Amino acid sequence: MNDSRKKIVAGNWKMNLSLQEAQSLTAELLGMIQDEKNNDSHVYLFPPFVYINNIYRQIQNSTINVGAQNCADQISGAYTGETSVTMLNSVGASAVLIGHSERRTYYHESNQSCANKINLALQQGIIPFYCIGETLNERNSNQQFNIIEKQLMEGIFHLGAEEFSKCVIAYEPVWAIGTGLTASPDQAQEMHAFIRKLITEKYDATTANNCSILYGGSCNDQNAKELFSLPDVDGGLIGGASLKSRSFMNIIKAFQ
Numbered sequence: 001m002n003d004s005r006k007k008i009v010a011g012n013w014k015m016n017l018s019l020q021e022a023q024s025l026t027a028e029l030l031g032m033i034q035d036e037k038n039n040d041s042h043v044y045l046f047p048p049f050v051y052i053n054n055i056y057r058q059i060q061n062s063t064i065n066v067g068a069q070n071c072a073d074q075i076s077g078a079y080t081g082e083t084s085v086t087m088l089n090s091v092g093a094s095a096v097l098i099g100h101s102e103r104r105t106y107y108h109e110s111n112q113s114c115a116n117k118i119n120l121a122l123q124q125g126i127i128p129f130y131c132i133g134e135t136l137n138e139r140n141s142n143q144q145f146n147i148i149e150k151q152l153m154e155g156i157f158h159l160g161a162e163e164f165s166k167c168v169i170a171y172e173p174v175w176a177i178g179t180g181l182t183a184s185p186d187q188a189q190e191m192h193a194f195i196r197k198l199i200t201e202k203y204d205a206t207t208a209n210n211c212s213i214l215y216g217g218s219c220n221d222q223n224a225k226e227l228f229s230l231p232d233v234d235g236g237l238i239g240g241a242s243l244k245s246r247s248f249m250n251i252i253k254a255f256q
């Protein structure tokens with residue numbers, strides 16, 4: 001990783017934990033982070049919607065941030081079951097995951113709806129974490145670079161440089177999410193460097209150099225150090241390993 005960029009470790013809790021478990025996990029993390037005075041990584045927790053405000057109250061006045069796992073692609077109105085960015089703002093969310101592969105696969109989210117969500121999040125001052133990644137079939141047929149380029153072009157490259165620089169990119173190969181399969185360091189570095197090259201071509205070298213690009217997909221406290229030491233990997237979006245305070249804390253400490 002490069003020292004000029006923000007180091008970020010984000011925990012995606014998905015649809016796990018009771019409120020009490022979520023609060024205990026947060027309390028444990030708060031205690032551990034307070035003991036780590038020299039750690040300069042930025043930590044984000046992405047709990048289910050219904051716990052965001054509880055977690056926000058717990059992490060207020062700490063270095064931890066809280067975000068949402070999704071948002072509506074409309075600003076308000078008759079959209080039963082949806083949650084808008086203004087609502088997220090009002091309960092304390094400062095970031096939102098957009099285009100997670102589980103949303104793309106199970107809820108048919110398109111790059112275009114991701115683009116709408118990114119616009120709305122930015123209007124509310126909420127940081128979009130735009131998730132991109134190829135499936136196993138796409139990698140096996142050597143389509144991974146085309147897929148990533150398309151997801152960037154259609155989902156986020158409509159932004160001007162100033163707005164783009166407020167966003168975080170998370171590269172998450174779909175075949176590595178929740179499977180125990182991790183991209184090899186070579187595969188991760190190759191794709192992160194490719195993403196940074198596309199950002200340079202679309203915007204400029206400074207914008208690309210300042211953009212935090214996270215790796216996600218079975219990242220854990222055993223492999224985080226190696227992944228985070230790669231020149232174009234600026235941290236991780238962590239699923240399963242973010243549900244236990246000790247393993248998540250070890251990942252937070254994995255930057256060299």
Ligand code: PEP
Pocket residue numbers: 012172176177178179180216217218219237238239240241
């Ligand atoms: C994720 O869901 O963003 C993720 C990376 O999950 P896991 O770490 O469990 O593979």
